[in-house]
Amino acid sequence: MDAAEGSTLARRQLGRRMRRVREAAGKSIEDVVFAGVASRTKLWRIEHGRTAVKTGDVLALTRLYGTEPAVVDELVPLVEATRSSGLIEDYGAAVPQGLGLYAELEATATTVHAYSSELIHGLLQTEDYTRAVIEADRSLTPEVVAQRVAFRMERQRRFFDRAESGRLEAVVTAGAMNLVVGSAAVMEEQIAHLRAVADGGAARIGVLPATDGVHRAMRGPFVVLDFEDPEDPDVAYVENLVGSRYLDKPADVTRFREAFEEVRDRALPLEEWLR
Structure with missing residues (x-):
């Protein structure tokens, strides 16, 4: 551990x-x-x-x-x-406010259910895609950008490479898949990475078609984290420009879980959407 x-x-x-x-x-x-x-x-x-x-x-x-x-x-x-906290100690001020706890919870979750409407989820991003996303904040110095990129790559290692790898179920919108982040070459590499992750069984990835109409998850991206210990409550996580929220009341988690299940059932498997 x-x-x-x-x-x-x-x-x-x-x-x-x-x-x-x-x-x-x-x-x-x-x-x-x-x-x-x-x-x-x-x-x-x-x-x-x-x-x-x-x-x-x-x-x-x-x-x-x-x-x-x-x-x-x-x-x-x-x-x-x-x-x-290895993550906090190693990356310190480079960890965005509010994200340190999330990253620790993510590293111990048995399953992460992630709905992304604007960007590919952090656990699935390539290094170049991550860098382009973080550099969008012009207030960050090159040193902080580099630290935050390293932090996100470490999050991926801690989730996928531990003794019993966590399971990721991700649904991303067609809009996020079609959005050019960084450059066409960065996106080509990112799509190839998604294919490799899905083919390798490390994650189940679905794409919600643009023609599929409205749904409950349209209000924004969110994550539901499941834990092995039945006394360790599952958590729904949402974030925005000014902070983040952790919701562990069963009724709240259930609402997010049901919203995720809806978009997951309506999403196309990655490979089918890419054809």
Whole structure:
């Protein structure tokens, strides 16, 4: 297990256990805030595995909850594991805000369901395609562009090259396939790469024809991440110019999953669309 995978799993595991300990103690979020131990936002981030956790935070919370020492002894070792993130440590400021957590979740997901309406999904991009996309932001220096390209290539390696490779189901619109990113040569290489990935069985890729009319996913791209542990909630992820959102309420995830299934059922297999 690499550092990114370990830190993500540790955060989510610790978060679930801290929530259970609080609930078992009969303490509400308001009780924690009133006691001055943690703010509502901080407690939410801890219990949802969205942040590295300090030992002091765990000790303060479990003291408030009256947690048995034996349980505290089980929780503390998880704290250090929440701090190491190979992706963040290796790429630092080059990681776009909000994307670090997504990349860690992606690296541990059993299945990624991705709908893309404007661009090829990041796990399927060639290096030149990625560079052309990132260079569209004129505010970035050449050094940051290079770091972000490397970061995206590392995301692909962590997803596909781990001991048990994740499974990718991707649906992309015909518009994204026809959009020239970089140059005609870049697109030719990108299409060839998609063919190779699909033929090799690493991903199932469908193309939604332009003639197929309206559908529920037209509001924008999104990803649904599935995880092996039944207690590790599946997550829907959406992003825009000013940030990103992670939705793990079952009803929200179901809506995105149903939208993906709709476009997947209407999409043509890549090879059929390319004929």
